[in-house]
Amino acid sequence: MTDAMEFNESTQHHLDGAGTPPAAADRADVDRYREALAAYREALTPVSTAVDDGVMAALAGRHSPARRRAYWHWFVEPHAVSVRPAVAAAAIVLFATGLLATRAWLATRALPVAQPIAAVPTLPPPIHAPDIVLPEAVLVRFELHDPKATRVALAGSFNGWASPGIPLVKGGATGSWSVTLPLPVGEHQYGFIVNGKSWTPDPSAPAQVDDGFGRTNSVIVVGPRGVINP
Amino acid sequence: MDRERLAQPQGLGRRRRLAPLPGTSGGGLVAEGPELSDGEVVRRVLAGETELFRILVERCRRDFGRYAASVAGDPDTANDAMQEAFIRAYDALATCRDPDRFKSWFFRILTNRCHTARSKRRREVALENPSMQAPDRTEHRVERRELREAIEAALETLTPEQREAFVLKEVEGRTYEAISELLGVGVDALKMRVYRARDALRTQLRGIT
Numbered sequence: 429m430t431d432a433m434e435f436n437e438s439t440q441h442h443l444d445g446a447g448t449p450p451a452a453a454d455r456a457d458v459d460r461y462r463e464a465l466a467a468y469r470e471a472l473t474p475v476s477t478a479v480d481d482g483v484m485a486a487l488a489g490r491h492s493p494a495r496r497r498a499y500w501h502w503f504v505e506p507h508a509v510s511v512r513p514a515v516a517a518a519a520i521v522l523f524a525t526g527l528l529a530t531r532a533w534l535a536t537r538a539l540p541v542a543q544p545i546a547a548v549p550t551l552p553p554p555i556h557a558p559d560i561v562l563p564e565a566v567l568v569r570f571e572l573h574d575p576k577a578t579r580v581a582l583a584g585s586f587n588g589w590a591s592p593g594i595p596l597v598k599g600g601a602t603g604s605w606s607v608t609l610p611l612p613v614g615e616h617q618y619g620f621i622v623n624g625k626s627w628t629p630d631p632s633a634p635a636q637v638d639d640g641f642g643r644t645n646s647v648i649v650v651g652p653r654g655v656i657n658p
Numbered sequence: 659m660d661r662e663r664l665a666q667p668q669g670l671g672r673r674r675r676l677a678p679l680p681g682t683s684g685g686g687l688v689a690e691g692p693e694l695s696d697g698e699v700v701r702r703v704l705a706g707e708t709e710l711f712r713i714l715v716e717r718c719r720r721d722f723g724r725y726a727a728s729v730a731g732d733p734d735t736a737n738d739a740m741q742e743a744f745i746r747a748y749d750a751l752a753t754c755r756d757p758d759r760f761k762s763w764f765f766r767i768l769t770n771r772c773h774t775a776r777s778k779r780r781r782e783v784a785l786e787n788p789s790m791q792a793p794d795r796t797e798h799r800v801e802r803r804e805l806r807e808a809i810e811a812a813l814e815t816l817t818p819e820q821r822e823a824f825v826l827k828e829v830e831g832r833t834y835e836a837i838s839e840l841l842g843v844g845v846d847a848l849k850m851r852v853y854r855a856r857d858a859l860r861t862q863l864r865g866i867t
Contacts, residue, residue, distance in 0.1 A: 471802075487745065
């Protein structure tokens with residue numbers, strides 16, 4: 429082995445799959461490198477397929493992404509226009525007639541004698557409104573630690589308490605369930621539905637409230653910069 | 659709390675509801691006739707068929723799921739980062755200038771979310787007790803764990819650009835040409851990033867031999 433920490437260039441090409449053998453001094457490190465990569469790949473857990481449902485549930489009820497574009501893209505994008513020749517000819521004749529009529533009318537008017545301007549009034553400086561941008565929604569992460577649960581969903585005022593709720597994704601072997609939702613600024617009440625039946629308030633919520641039906645709801649207040657803790 | 663009242667429509671005007679709610683499965687969307695290209699799907703989502711966004715979610719999660727797990731650092735962080743990336747991509751879909759290259763566009767959003775999540779997680783882990791991890795008992799497992807941790811330690815020393823190139827090439831097994839297409843970076847520059855990452859890993863491995 430060499431003392432240098434850098435692989436020889438021919439070794440780098442070898443690792444790129446060029447078919448050339450690695451430099452003799454690098455062979456032991458190349459084997460170790462490959463072994464480490466294999467161990468790393470083997471232990472890597474890809475993103476859960478449950479994320480698909482979580483994303484679609486989080487997007488349910490949101491505005492179509494095209495709406496935002498419709499406001500201003502219409503003015504900057506090219507548009508194909510179809511015109512009937514007869515209509516175009518009529519429009520040209522109408523425009524020309526209007527132009528001639530306007531010129532004739534202006535010619536009949538006496539031009540006023542120019543008067544010297546005594547003073548130009550000074551206009552007050554324009555007042556600029558502050559650039560206040562309110563976010564449409566704030567991303568809020570909900571989490572419940574329950575290793576024994578087989579499924580966990582979220583229901584609250586933000587989804588009309590709809591059942592079966594928004595599914596949470598289980599994270600690895602930690603027993604932690606989570607989902608991230610875009611919520612509008614304001615107060616929201618919610619709770620978790622564990623295994624499809626057990627209503628569970630969020631133990632980490634800043635406030636809890638009785639719902640009047642014998643259950644407890646958790647309460648959060650979402651501000652423009654995130655959840656506001658009292 | 660008056661649930662009956664809350665259950666009423668909340669007067670937010672015309673809203674589109676995404677069809678495939680949890681439990682109802684959106685799998686049928688993918689099987690609709692010949693497979694749609696990413697560009698076609700993006701255009702149809704922008705035209706109002708918002709439920710087709712699930713196709714893009716499935717494709718990107720399949721293609722970048724391992725990448726996200728590697729760059730974010732752990733499965734929980736990766737799940738959150740990918741979910742946030744999809745929500746941001748949906749909101750900004752109209753700004754995707756080349757719908758046929760949606761994956762490259764989404765990849766940038768995902769990478770940014772993963773790097774942010776990784777930094778945040780690193781700060782949180784520093785405050786936790788590292789002895790909470792379950793111990794590996796056999797000698798073989800100890801060695802495998804050490805090798806794995808050497809990669810993770812090496813990833814920490816890399817720049818974000820080196821990290822993403824290394825993961826795509828060495829962990830995902832993509833070709834330099836495919837990575838170049840995805841990142842919009844030249845092959846020579848990518849090779850330099852991967853080479854530097856390999857050197858960093860070699861240094862880490864020397865530390866455990």
